[in-house]
Amino acid sequence: MEIKNILENGADYFLSNLSIDLVIIGYKDNKLKCLLLQLGEKWVLPGGYIKLEESVDNAVTRILKERTLLNEPHFKFLSVFGNEDRKFTDEFKQYFDRNGLEWSNDYWINNRFVTLAYYSLVDIENTHPIPGEFDDAVAWFDFDDLPEMWLDHKTIATTARNRLKEDVQKEHLTYNLLPDEFTMPELHRLHQTVLNEKLDRSRFQKKILSTGIFERLPKLKKETPGSNPYQYRLKE
Missing domain, CATH: 3.90.79.10 (Nucleoside Triphosphate Pyrophosphohydrolase)
Known part of the structure; x- marks a missing residue:
């Protein structure tokens, strides 16, 4: 128009x-x-x-x-x-x-x-x-x-x-801010930014994975020397 x-x-x-x-x-x-x-x-x-x-x-x-x-x-x-x-x-x-x-x-x-x-x-x-x-x-x-x-x-x-x-403290939303495939360290950093507070990385990852809404991909992502975290995506 x-x-x-x-x-x-x-x-x-x-x-x-x-x-x-x-x-x-x-x-x-x-x-x-x-x-x-x-x-x-x-x-x-x-x-x-x-x-x-x-x-x-x-x-x-x-x-x-x-x-x-x-x-x-x-x-x-x-x-x-x-x-x-x-x-x-x-x-x-x-x-x-x-x-x-x-x-x-x-x-x-x-x-x-x-x-x-x-x-x-x-x-x-x-x-x-x-x-x-x-x-x-x-x-x-x-x-x-x-x-x-x-x-x-x-x-x-x-x-x-x-x-x-x-x-984000009641439901999982933050992954919408990331590409379709992401690593747990990336999601962890994003979550800290949203909440504006430090989160224990290991505890955060266990909590996220326990939901079962993400699937781990077979390929690893090279982030830094000695660091090869798995990539994840939302289950279809």
């Missing part, structure tokens, strides 16, 4: 006053990363709208695929955010003025939006970020060094980071 049609007739295609925001989380160099889009002088989370005849889950999958090119992206519901003044009027108007486009206060995107927030764990090396129609740039940022963000988007990102720390 071209921008003009979306702006003038978007209410005919999408649910009114309801949006989806995504905290897309990656992992690189022992750091958790957050994918952000630049909108003018600040940054926002990737997001989109729900089509009139589309389930919320299908909308999340579609938007994630559009933003990352991943076919079966992981995602998990985070929370609902909806302050009474939650609208992007000034931000969108700045974009239009900067690009010499005609702005109208009657555009449906000028309304207040309640957002359904989700977080998604991705293999950063297999993710190919795509900026949207209104975005000036796309980039990964460390959660410890997030830039200035519009509205409540930094709050949403921080909430997702904290929720991930809680969730």
